[in-house]
Amino acid sequence: MTAIPYAEALDRYRANAGGFPLRPDDATIAELIAAYHPDSTGGKAIPLKIGVNAGMLCQPQVAALLQTNALIEDVDIAGAEILNTDILVIGGGGAGAAAALTAAGEGARVILATKLLLGDSNTVMAEGGIQAAVGDDDSPQRHFEDTFKAGHRAADKELVAQLALDGPDVIRWLIKLGMSFDVVGHRPFGGTLKRKTPGGATAPRILSYRDFTGLEMMRVLREAVGLHRGIQVMDRSPAVELLSDERGGCAGAVVYSLEHHRFVLVRARRTILATGGSGRLHLNGFPTSNHYGATADGLVLAYRMGAKLREMDSFQYHPTGIAHPAHLAGGLVSEAARSEGAKLVNGLGERFIDELKPRDVVASAILREIQEGRGVSRDGQTGVFLDVPGLVAAKPGILETTLISLAHLAKKCRIDPTAEPLLVTPTLHYQNGGVAIDTHGQSSVPGLFCVGEISGGIHGRNRMMGNALLDIISFGRRAGAHAAEARAEAYSSRAGIGHIHDWQRQLTLADLPLDARGPHVFPDYGNFDLVADAGIGPRAAE
Amino acid sequence: MTGIKQVLLDPAIQIGADLTTWLSLGGGDGLKAAIASPAGALDTVRDSGLRGMGGAGFPTSRKWEMLIASEAHDKAIVCNGNEDEPGTFKDRHLLEHTPHQVIEGGLIAAVATGTNQLFFYINPHHTKGLAAMRRAVEQWLVHDLLQAAQAAIGKSIKLAVVESSGLYIGGEETAVISTIEGGFPFPRRKPPFPAQSGVFGAPTVINNVETLANLPHILAHGAAWHRANGIGDAVGTKLYSLSGDVLRPGLYELPMGSSLHDLVFVHGMGMLSGKEFKAVFTGGPSNTLLTKKDLDVALDFDSVRARNSRLGTGAMIVISEGTSIVRKISEYMDFFANGSCGQCPPCKSGTYQLSRILNRIDAGDGSDGDLAALENLCSILPGCGRCALIDGAVTVVESSLSTFRNEYVSSIRRRD
Numbered sequence: 033m034t035a036i037p038y039a040e041a042l043d044r045y046r047a048n049a050g051g052f053p054l055r056p057d058d059a060t061i062a063e064l065i066a067a068y069h070p071d072s073t074g075g076k077a078i079p080l081k082i083g084v085n086a087g088m089l090c091q092p093q094v095a096a097l098l099q100t101n102a103l104i105e106d107v108d109i110a111g112a113e114i115l116n117t118d119i120l121v122i123g124g125g126g127a128g129a130a131a132a133l134t135a136a137g138e139g140a141r142v143i144l145a146t147k148l149l150l151g152d153s154n155t156v157m158a159e160g161g162i163q164a165a166v167g168d169d170d171s172p173q174r175h176f177e178d179t180f181k182a183g184h185r186a187a188d189k190e191l192v193a194q195l196a197l198d199g200p201d202v203i204r205w206l207i208k209l210g211m212s213f214d215v216v217g218h219r220p221f222g223g224t225l226k227r228k229t230p231g232g233a234t235a236p237r238i239l240s241y242r243d244f245t246g247l248e249m250m251r252v253l254r255e256a257v258g259l260h261r262g263i264q265v266m267d268r269s270p271a272v273e274l275l276s277d278e279r280g281g282c283a284g285a286v287v288y289s290l291e292h293h294r295f296v297l298v299r300a301r302r303t304i305l306a307t308g309g310s311g312r313l314h315l316n317g318f319p320t321s322n323h324y325g326a327t328a329d330g331l332v333l334a335y336r337m338g339a340k341l342r343e344m345d346s347f348q349y350h351p352t353g354i355a356h357p358a359h360l361a362g363g364l365v366s367e368a369a370r371s372e373g374a375k376l377v378n379g380l381g382e383r384f385i386d387e388l389k390p391r392d393v394v395a396s397a398i399l400r401e402i403q404e405g406r407g408v409s410r411d412g413q414t415g416v417f418l419d420v421p422g423l424v425a426a427k428p429g430i431l432e433t434t435l436i437s438l439a440h441l442a443k444k445c446r447i448d449p450t451a452e453p454l455l456v457t458p459t460l461h462y463q464n465g466g467v468a469i470d471t472h473g474q475s476s477v478p479g480l481f482c483v484g485e486i487s488g489g490i491h492g493r494n495r496m497m498g499n500a501l502l503d504i505i506s507f508g509r510r511a512g513a514h515a516a517e518a519r520a521e522a523y524s525s526r527a528g529i530g531h532i533h534d535w536q537r538q539l540t541l542a543d544l545p546l547d548a549r550g551p552h553v554f555p556d557y558g559n560f561d562l563v564a565d566a567g568i569g570p571r572a573a574e
Numbered sequence: 575m576t577g578i579k580q581v582l583l584d585p586a587i588q589i590g591a592d593l594t595t596w597l598s599l600g601g602g603d604g605l606k607a608a609i610a611s612p613a614g615a616l617d618t619v620r621d622s623g624l625r626g627m628g629g630a631g632f633p634t635s636r637k638w639e640m641l642i643a644s645e646a647h648d649k650a651i652v653c654n655g656n657e658d659e660p661g662t663f664k665d666r667h668l669l670e671h672t673p674h675q676v677i678e679g680g681l682i683a684a685v686a687t688g689t690n691q692l693f694f695y696i697n698p699h700h701t702k703g704l705a706a707m708r709r710a711v712e713q714w715l716v717h718d719l720l721q722a723a724q725a726a727i728g729k730s731i732k733l734a735v736v737e738s739s740g741l742y743i744g745g746e747e748t749a750v751i752s753t754i755e756g757g758f759p760f761p762r763r764k765p766p767f768p769a770q771s772g773v774f775g776a777p778t779v780i781n782n783v784e785t786l787a788n789l790p791h792i793l794a795h796g797a798a799w800h801r802a803n804g805i806g807d808a809v810g811t812k813l814y815s816l817s818g819d820v821l822r823p824g825l826y827e828l829p830m831g832s833s834l835h836d837l838v839f840v841h842g843m844g845m846l847s848g849k850e851f852k853a854v855f856t857g858g859p860s861n862t863l864l865t866k867k868d869l870d871v872a873l874d875f876d877s878v879r880a881r882n883s884r885l886g887t888g889a890m891i892v893i894s895e896g897t898s899i900v901r902k903i904s905e906y907m908d909f910f911a912n913g914s915c916g917q918c919p920p921c922k923s924g925t926y927q928l929s930r931i932l933n934r935i936d937a938g939d940g941s942d943g944d945l946a947a948l949e950n951l952c953s954i955l956p957g958c959g960r961c962a963l964i965d966g967a968v969t970v971v972e973s974s975l976s977t978f979r980n981e982y983v984s985s986i987r988r989r990d
Contacts, residue, residue, distance in 0.1 A: 101847065110898035111938035111985035297937075526905060533819060536847045540821055546847045 035409035036379030044381030068396040074316030077345035082538040090344040100550030102532040118519040123306030125153030127484030129253035130508030136262035138516035147270035151254040158246030159366035161238040163498035164199030170235040172196040183492020198506035230497035232390040276531040277524030281478035302515035305330035309463035309485035319362025320460040329551035343465025351394040353459025355415030395458040415457035473511030591709035596674035604793030615686040621797035623809040628782030631875035640769035648776040650691040656745035659858030661889040664813035665783035669703030673710035679786030690729040742913035761961035805831035808874035819894035849894035857886010859906040860966025862973040904932035910967040920958030
């Protein structure tokens with residue numbers, strides 16, 4: 033693949049600075065996506081061989097992971113400590129925290145188990161903002177229509193409607209928790225929420241706090257969870273298997289304590305999976321903007337137990353990930369930059385796409401530039417320019433007031449953002465599909481809820497900017513409240529991992545390998561081996 | 575290797591509650607033979623060597639002879655379809671898929687013994703089986719064959735479907751009688767035995783669903799044919815409920831006396847995910863565990879008894895090296911503790927204590943004292959109940975303690 037050398041491209045960029053011509057484009061959006069989007073051009077989606085969705089098309093790496101054998105056997109949890117709780121929340125990001133807070137607020141006892149630390153999640157990396165139809169010129173109906181359309185009409189309409197309707201209340205709830213938002217009007221307290229337009233929207237609807245909205249959100253959620261007496265947080269405790277009752281419902285989970293090197297059985301009346309997405313699987317060889325924990329653990333466990341999935345062949349590649357330097361590859365440049373007006377420029381010094389088109393369109397357009405030799409090459413890394421200097425010229429001081437994270441990122445890349453454009457390329461960003469849920473976050477497995485990126489059906493086949501932060505709070509709260517209603521129910525009489533036997537049967541009968549095990553818990557380069565860590569290797573000699 | 579031999583499970587006769595089709599497929603021949611010669615029917619059953627398939631393995635003809643010997647006008651036969659123990663799922667299949675096979679068997683028994691009351695005692699949890707039986711009985715009530723059977727014994731025959739309590743204890747013989755009489759499913763002291771005084775005082779025989787289902791075939795094809803279906807000294811076929819850590823669990827009808835190895839490794843297609851075979855809970859989890867050294871055992875009543883265990887209902891719950899014995903035993907003890915009817919204090923508190931101690935060990939809170947307590951309970955509890963529930967519960971704990979003591983010990987040590 034040829035590309036234009038950095039020095040040459042930079043000269044053209046500087047020559048055109050201020051007035052990059054938009055190249056006319058004949059390709060329709062559908063053609064663009066079909067020809068260049070990694071979902072179409074990467075590993076061809078294959079049908080799942082086993083499980084409730086056997087036959088459904090799935091991204092091949094994800095399919096391989098979904099069809100793995102369990103990490104543990106029944107004997108490994110013999111003699112393990114048992115904790116009892118009303119609600120078990122697995123995942124320490126925004127969705128998990130919102131679910132835990134709501135359930136505990138209803139009077140349920142909650143255990144929140146997270147594989148890393150509470151708040152150590154993708155939520156804190158969400159920069160752009162959160163969508164909610166709060167403006168005079170806006171409405172939940174418009175929000176619904178924009179979201180449904182951006183998702184290529186593949187989403188579950190009921191879920192999208194619920195999302196859009198919940199928007200204003202979610203913002204109110206967050207403000208009550210103490211979260212700050214950008215406001216217009218210079219008053220010491222209060223003001224009107226500042227709104228920006230996300231790609232693909234018909235009205236300004238993004239609410240933000242600087243360009244680290246997710247971090248600000250997680251700050252207040254983390255404090256609230258930590259202070260709530262009804263929530264016990266288990267840090268560094270990844271779930272390695274779900275517990276099933278005799279009727280195939282979910283009865284809790286087996287978590288592994290990384291500190292004590294032992295398994296703990298958490299029996300719960302309801303289990304809420306909020307384990308996030310799968311970016312760290314580096315699908316189709318792409319770098320990722322995702323957090324270290326995004327290894328699709330919950331997805332694997334839920335599918336093994338019989339939860340239906342949807343759109344597992346659809347992933348979002350964020351248009352603007354860092355392309356250079358190599359060690360920061362995949363790091364995210366927030367859509368806030370484009371939302372504020374930053375342009376994308378190829379190696380010929382021309383614009384090639386309307387930057388505010390939905391993410392899959394913009395990402396495909398960038399990949400087209402790169403594949404057709406109009407990309408910019410620097411030290412072996414290829415991408416296109418993001419015209420930050422042009423933005424700074426148009427809006428002086430923006431790096432200090434609004435795009436603070438961007439300035440910080442530029443510093444890490446060792447470039448002066450006021451003078452030099454960033455080199456960007458699409459990065460694996462979001463799992464569009466996931467576990468099919470209803471408006472309460474309930475999956476097809478009794479007792480099992482899924483909220484946040486693990487769930488599917490809300491965003492269809494493409495997610496809009498700002499809908500993820502809304503989704504995690506909206507459905508997190510709904511699942512938490514609904515699950516808490518079970519707090520007076522009896523525990524299922526038995527909680528075990530008998531469902532893995534059925535799973536192993538299916539694996540064997542489908543000729544799939546039994547030695548491939550999942551979930552990963554940590555990315556491959558984390559060099560984590562549960563069997564070695566827990567000392568549960570083959571016990572033949574015992 | 576021995577092949578599957580389908581008599582009761584012959585796919586052609588899995589037709590549900592359709593009497594016309596059943597009769598067109600050769601059903602009714604057995605009953606006609608019995609009607610032609612009720613005394614000959616008893617001889618045929620005696621010669622066939624048919625034994626009680628509900629677990630006891632008691633010769634069916636001997637039970638009947640007690641009934642025949644009685645002078646009473648009213649006599650009862652109960653078809654026991656309470657089936658509730660873990661790992662057994664044969665009767666519910668027969669009730670749902672071939673109810674006429676069972677009913678015809680019941681009528682043959684009634685004709686052979688001169689019995690005028692026939693109760694089909696069914697676990698209400700088998701909703702499909704219960705519905706199929708009700709539909710099937712209705713069809714018999716208006717059929718000429720029933721008239722012929724009544725003429726043969728000179729009494730009118732009452733056919734009734736009775737819902738059991740759905741509790742495990744409700745399958746015990748005297749509890750069955752108590753339930754049919756409208757009482758609680760409480761076992762009572764024996765004697766008097768049911769054959770002396772059963773349902774409302776009438777001499778009563780209780781036969782398992784599978785036992786009765788064999789009768790139409792034995793009467794139609796003869797005793798020699800039935801004996802030839804078995805292997806060696808064993809006769810007929812047996813429904814084995816195979817479950818646990820095997821690749822293909824399910825209901826298998828094999829010649830009686832097929833080996834455990836064949837059932838697990840040929841029909842069950844071997845152990846799940848290539849794990850080593852560890853043990854089998856036979857006949858509902860109330861018997862001595864069979865281990866690797868017993869894989870060659872022939873699965874018939876006498877051969878299994880020779881290994882100090884019992885064939886029971888033919889349920890085989892297979893455990894691999896990947897599954898914890900303590901967890902399984904603890905699970906079954908919960909079942910027994912819930913299943914105890916509470917009449918006999920040693921059983922009521924004994925099963926509860928056993929379950930509590932096992933749960934504690936399984937949850938990693940056990941101590942060496944708990945092991946001693948288990949052994950102590952195992953030595954004092956047997957024989958303390960009116961029925962055999964406590965004996966079964968103790969047998970399985972005792973057997974696992976002697977065979978898999980190291981697993982108990984390592985569960986206790988795991989948390990140190």
